[in-house]
Each structure stands twice: as C-alpha cells, then as structure tokens.
Amino acid sequence: MSICTLRSLNLAQSLPLCTISSHSGHRGITELVFIVQFLANSVLMAAVTAENLIIECAKQMGESSILRQANCRAKGAAPGFKVAILGAAGGIGQPLAMLMKINPLVSVLHLYDVVNSPGVTADISHMDTGAVVRGFLKQEQLASALTGMDLVIIPAGVPRKPGMTRDDLFNINAGIVRTLCEGIAKCCPKAIVNLISNPVNSTVPIAAEVFKKAGTYDPKRLLGVTMLDVVRANTFVAEVLGLDPREVDVPVVGGHAGVTILPLLSQVKPPCSFTPEETEYLTNRIQNGGTEVVEAKAGAGSATLSMAYAAVKFADACLRGIRGDKDVVACAFVDSQVTELPFFATKVRLGPNGAEEVYQLGPLNAYERAGLEKAKKELAESIQKGISFARK
Numbered sequence: 261m262s263i264c265t266l267r268s269l270n271l272a273q274s275l276p277l278c279t280i281s282s283h284s285g286h287r288g289i290t291e292l293v294f295i296v297q298f299l300a301n302s303v304l305m306a307a308v309t310a311e312n313l314i315i316e317c318a319k320q321m322g323e324s325s326i327l328r329q330a331n332c333r334a335k336g337a338a339p340g341f342k343v344a345i346l347g348a349a350g351g352i353g354q355p356l357a358m359l360m361k362i363n364p365l366v367s368v369l370h371l372y373d374v375v376n377s378p379g380v381t382a383d384i385s386h387m388d389t390g391a392v393v394r395g396f397l398k399q400e401q402l403a404s405a406l407t408g409m410d411l412v413i414i415p416a417g418v419p420r421k422p423g424m425t426r427d428d429l430f431n432i433n434a435g436i437v438r439t440l441c442e443g444i445a446k447c448c449p450k451a452i453v454n455l456i457s458n459p460v461n462s463t464v465p466i467a468a469e470v471f472k473k474a475g476t477y478d479p480k481r482l483l484g485v486t487m488l489d490v491v492r493a494n495t496f497v498a499e500v501l502g503l504d505p506r507e508v509d510v511p512v513v514g515g516h517a518g519v520t521i522l523p524l525l526s527q528v529k530p531p532c533s534f535t536p537e538e539t540e541y542l543t544n545r546i547q548n549g550g551t552e553v554v555e556a557k558a559g560a561g562s563a564t565l566s567m568a569y570a571a572v573k574f575a576d577a578c579l580r581g582i583r584g585d586k587d588v589v590a591c592a593f594v595d596s597q598v599t600e601l602p603f604f605a606t607k608v609r610l611g612p613n614g615a616e617e618v619y620q621l622g623p624l625n626a627y628e629r630a631g632l633e634k635a636k637k638e639l640a641e642s643i644q645k646g647i648s649f650a651r652k
C-alpha cells in the first residue's frame with residue numbers, strides 16, 4: 261500500500277514542476293500545467309482515498325481475505341493453463357514447481373503434498389512470474405487441488421536407495437498412485453496426466469485401471485514420463501559424438517526400468533553411426549542412468565534435478581499440444597498398439613487431447629531387435645503386476 265502512495269506522491273509533485281520549468285511564459289501552456297497539476301492531485305487524492313478504503317476493509321475483513329482478493333485478480337490477469345503437481349514438496353516436486361512457475365503457458369499452479377506444501381507454496385509464490393500459486397495439504401484438500409486442472413503432474417512417492425530396483429518401490433507407490441488417480445477421476449477427469457512415480461512400467465497400468473473403473477479412461481490423456489531417458493540419451497550420445505546435446509535427438513522406446521529402456525541408436529538425429537563398443541557403452545549407460553545417480557547420492561534419493569528438468573520439458577510439450585501447436589513430438593509410455601503389449605513407450609504426437617498419435621518403432625537393427633525382445637519380456641510382467649494390483 262505505502263509503495264502505491266509513494267508512487268502517487270512522486271507523480272503529483274514531479275510532473276507539474278518539470279513542465280513549468282520548461283514551458284514558463286506561455287499562457288496556453290500554463291493553463292495546461294494547471295490542468296495536469298489538478299489531474300495529478302486528483303490521482304493522489306483518489307489513491308489516498310482508495311488506500312484508506314482498503315485499510316478500512318482490511319480491518320473489517322481480515323488481511324488474509326484481502327490477499328485472497330488480490331489472488332483472484334491476479335488469476336484473471338495471466339492467460340494460460342492450470343497445472344497441479346502432486347508430491348510438490350519432494351525432491352522432484354520442488355524444482356519442478358519452481359520451473360513450472362516460470363513457464364509462461366501456466367496461469368495457475370496448484371502444489372499438493374501430504375507434508376510441507378504450505379512452505380513450498382509460500383516460497384514459490386514470491387517469484388514475480390505470471391502463474392498464481394496455491395498450496396494444498398493432505399488428502400482432505402486433494403479435491404480442491406485437482407478441480408479445474410488441465411494438466412496434473414505426479415511425482416508423489418518414495419525414491420530408490422542403492423541396491424533397490426524400481427520395482428522395489430511398488431508396494432508403497434502403487435497405493436499412492438491409485439489414491440491420487442481416484443481423485444483425478446472424480447475432480448478433473450479431462451485433465452492430461454503426466455505420471456512420474458516409479459515403477460512407471462506398473463504405475464501407468466494402475467492409473468489406467470483406476471480410470472477404467474471410474475468410467476473416465478481416455479488412453480490419450482495418460483502419459484508415463486520417460487523424458488529423462490531421452491534427456492540422458494541425448495547427453496551421452498552428444499558426448500560420444502562431440503556435439504552439443506541440444507542438436508541431438510535419440511528416440512528411447514520400451515519402458516522406464518533397466519533393460520526395458522531401449523535407446524534406438526540407429527535412429528539418432530543427426531544421422532551417425534557407432535562402433536559395437538560405443539553401442540554397448542551407450543545402451544548400458546542410458547539403461548542404468550537412474551542407478552548411476554542413486555549410487556552417487558548414496559542413500560539420499562534418486563535423480564531429482566535432471567528429472568524436474570525432464571518433467572518440465574515434457575509438461576511444456578503437453579501444454580503446447582493442448583494449445584494446438586503443430587508437430588509436438590516426444591517419447592512417452594502410453595496405451596499402445598505398437599507391440600502386443602498394452603502399454604509401450606514410443607514417440608507420440610501431442611495435441612489438444614494428449615497423445616493424439618502413437619508412432620511405430622521404425623526400422624530396428626539386429627542389436628535393437630534383440631533388446632526389444634528382452635524389454636518386452638520384463639515389461640509384460642511389470643504391466644501385469646500393475647493391472648492385478650488395481651483389479652484386486
């Protein structure tokens with residue numbers, strides 16, 4: 261308030277003064293000066309009156325109510341999409357929330373968690389970017405967090421420690437994902453869902469079953485996030501080729517765990533070739549990128565910062581798709597007819613309804629065909645595990 265008043269004072273005092281000094285002596289100009297002075301004083305009085313009014317209102321209604329009104333006004337100011345992050349106070353959730361607050365396509369950002377979301381929300385809400393941020397804590401606020409959302413990003417759940425596989429997270433994360441997806445089915449059934457929680461190869465089938473049970477399943481709108489595999493593949497391949505990673509595009513198909521992560525090195529852009537040793541090295545490194553980080557963090561969790569970056573890259577592609585941008589293509593783990601499995605990661609074209617088109621694998625070399633068979637075997641089990649859990 262006081263800053264507003266100061267600004268008005270400056271305006272009222274400085275404007276007429278500088279006008280007089282440069283134009284004194286001219287009658288018409290002097291009249292103009294008086295008019296400007298009069299207008300400036302009126303602005304000042306109006307500002308003071310308005311400030312008094314607001315202070316009076318604040319006294320009567322309580323400060324938080326005034327702040328809520330300010331929030332409502334801000335909401336109308338920035339056109340864009342409404343995005344919720346479930347698990348927003350976590351290792352991925354926090355940097356993801358920060359990066360989504362910067363995204364100009366986002367007008368409203370809902371941060372939900374079972375702990376610490378008020379603090380994260382207060383912190384992020386001070387960033388002077390367009391999106392309005394609201395925090396939601398615990399199950400009783402899940403419905404409010406989800407209502408009206410266009411895109412829901414889910415990084416909720418426990419991460420790995422050294423020695424664990426992603427499947428070891430199933431017992432805890434399966435239940436978390438089921439509960440959150442039940443909320444989505446009730447409160448924002450048309451939202452596009454970006455599912456990050458591991459094991460993605462099982463949590464995506466769980467989400468699909470929950471939506472089927474609720475009668476809201478739209479296969480296009482459910483996307484398992486495998487972007488981190490692509491981000492890693494681009495980085496490691498660029499290192500080997502001596503290129504800038506931003507110039508490299510590596511399709512990664514299959515799923516998101518160990519051998520189910522299948523980089524298609526024969527389809528790298530720009531076109532290039534690798535020796536058998538390079539192919540072996542790159543495939544292993546891309547498949548074990550997650551484990552590399554888990555071991556380096558030595559018990560303090562798994563990839564969070566690169567994952568937040570990858571999640572934002574993917575969410576941004578989804579939002580551009582919803583907006584109607586043409587040719588938005590990214591890899592994701594989706595409902596698929598590309599193989600005999602019900603879910604598979606390939607390139608998809610993102611549009612207003614999510615994954616509008618699921619692309620075929622394209623030509624594979626012998627190394628990749630062998631990798632595909634291994635990937636499908638493990639994927640089939642993980643998918644079935646998720647479906648059985650959700651149907652129990």
Ligand SMILES: NC(=O)C1=CN([C@@H]2O[C@H](COP(=O)(O)OP(=O)(O)OC[C@H]3O[C@@H](n4cnc5c(N)ncnc54)[C@H](O)[C@@H]3O)[C@@H](O)[C@H]2O)C=CC1
Pocket residue numbers: 346347348349350351352353372373374375415416417418419420429433436439440455456457458459460485486487488489516561562563564567
């Ligand atoms: N798809 C991918 O490429 C990747 C997936 N992940 C997975 O993402 C998940 C999260 O990882 P981090 O953020 O590092 O873990 P974290 O433990 O740091 O954060 C998880 C957050 O989820 C919250 N949470 C737990 N139960 C919840 C519930 N019922 N509702 C809402 N929030 C809940 C926790 O309070 C916590 O704030 C893990 O399952 C991890 O394996 C991690 C990296 C890459």
Ligand SMILES: O=C([O-])CC(=O)C(=O)O
Pocket residue numbers: 419420426458488549550551553554562563
């Ligand atoms: O490895 C983990 O547990 C986390 C993850 O999915 C990844 O970093 O790719």
